[in-house]
Amino acid sequence: MLNIRRLELLLDVVELGSITAAAEKHVYSPSGVSQQLRRLETEIGQPLLQRQTRGMVPTDAGHVLAAHTRRILRQMAAAEADLAEIAGLHRGSLTMGTFPTLGGSFLPLVISRFKKEYPAIELHVRSSRFEDLVEMLENGQVGMSLLWDYEWNRIDPGDFALTTVFEDATALIVGKDHRLARRKQVDMADLAAEEWIVRGDAHPVVEVLQRSASAAGFTPRIAFQANDYQEAQAMVSVGLGIALAPRTAVVNKHPGVSIVSLGSSAPSRRVLLAHRHDRVRAAAEMAFQATLLQVAKDTTADFR
Amino acid sequence: MLNIRRLELLLDVVELGSITAAAEKHVYSPSGVSQQLRRLETEIGQPLLQRQTRGMVPTDAGHVLAAHTRRILRQMAAAEADLAEIAGLHRGSLTMGTFPTLGGSFLPLVISRFKKEYPAIELHVRSSRFEDLVEMLENGQVGMSLLWDYEWNRIDPGDFALTTVFEDATALIVGKDHRLARRKQVDMADLAAEEWIVRGDAHPVVEVLQRSASAAGFTPRIAFQANDYQEAQAMVSVGLGIALAPRTAVVNKHPGVSIVSLGSSAPSRRVLLAHRHDRVRAAAEMAFQATLLQVAKDTTADFR
């Protein structure tokens, strides 16, 4: 394998016409350059330069090799330029994960701003349930992912590097004509007599209800198990019961319901950005995280 | 400037999917490969590989750099192939010098055989007078040159590296009807009474005549000064006088003259192949010299 540095020296000697000139250009001693060229020649097994009384003149082999060197150096310059493009975020790609409730509210804002700021970065988003997100993080299908947790099932910071994006409060959904619909804030303790609509499949919001009800001293009576928050809101709107939901999940409010704050009487979930500890992050990922946190800071009030 | 070896390692890791595999291919320890890759990454300032639980996955930058590396390696392979072509004499060029009398007789045989043997080598021949040939040798306009000398003006072997090609005897040119025309050989001593035709411009053959006549005990009478050997032969053919000439100069014999050997009564000139001592010679030059000496060995009898 030919050594690039030596090739570059050869090229400069060919172009400048003397070892001394090439040595000056590289801030080497002429001796060093001479030695390198000699090595190159013995390596190749052919003379590359004719020692003239004044300077050097390339042989056929020298000319050919110098020409190839020019192309090789051009290629290397192109490689470096491409890398600079990637580093400068004029190029690159990024795959991230999210869970559905954020994918329908907060994340589109982030994506929109990110795309405006870094139009050249290719952005892929995968929306999945919590367990799948964790798996995709682990096997590298996504470089980073939005996750969430409650205070009773905190994600282990040893598993992933975590950055808190914002706190997503739990809100109360009541029908427009419900006795509490006009209230700004209620306490869980006021809701002991209500019928509840929850999400099925052991959805985490069920546990939120159980825990906050239990803290308020009652056991909730379940009237309906919904498949998603749209269905839950619909049921609430016809007066079948009331429901709890993360604030971000009901940004797209059903017209027949009202959203009421629960203050600190219900636990809030933490929305996190997670990536693997051992994963070095590309510039595009750093940029996306910055945009995401910025958007969180700017819009977080909307979700409280 | 990126280091090729490291780039190659990166490429192999990208292609083989793990450091261990790349290390095995290069017969390195995995640790060494790991260190080189890390250096490459810090040098570039970007991550190139994602450390997965099983093996490595390239980042955008890694992919781009690996692709460039492929092209660079291809280019280097092409360079090496070209060098091999030159070394194998499937390519190359060669410039040599000659003096006119050989250019009209011996050299064409050499060129013809060389071209048949190495059709891919570009061959340039420059024909000049002795002094110009020496100058062209010195300043590199020709890589090697045919030269000649007599025993009284030997070329200094310190000036050039010399190889004797053959001895070029001095022959006698007489008219077809001359009294000596049928003789196989004569001695200079038999020619004291003759009129002589010589070449003008202090041509070396004049000194040959002076010296051999003086050695034979007479002073030659000059009847005509010719410009070249064709003119000299023409003058001889009409009986204006007789002449001396190197044997090779009269290979193209005038129909009206006879060539008679002088045995050792006239000095012969040495035909030499010369090149600069300090000049490393390309494969094509070595090949040409070999052909030239071979042709000399095969045809030398013709010039005696």
Added chain:
DNA sequence: TAGGGGGCTTAAGTAACACTTCAAAGGAGG
């Protein structure tokens, strides 16, 4: 004809660096 200078090369030394070995850590899989 000696003296000076430019250009290249050799010899010897030095400092960087590409590797090694050894050891440890983290996961994957039996």
Added chain:
DNA sequence: CCTCCTTTGAAGTGTTACTTAAGCCCCCTA
């Protein structure tokens, strides 16, 4: 749970890309 596989870090070593110093060759000048 233990073992294997892969990667990484620390420390050590041999190579090598350079340096300086000296010499050679050629040319130019006084």
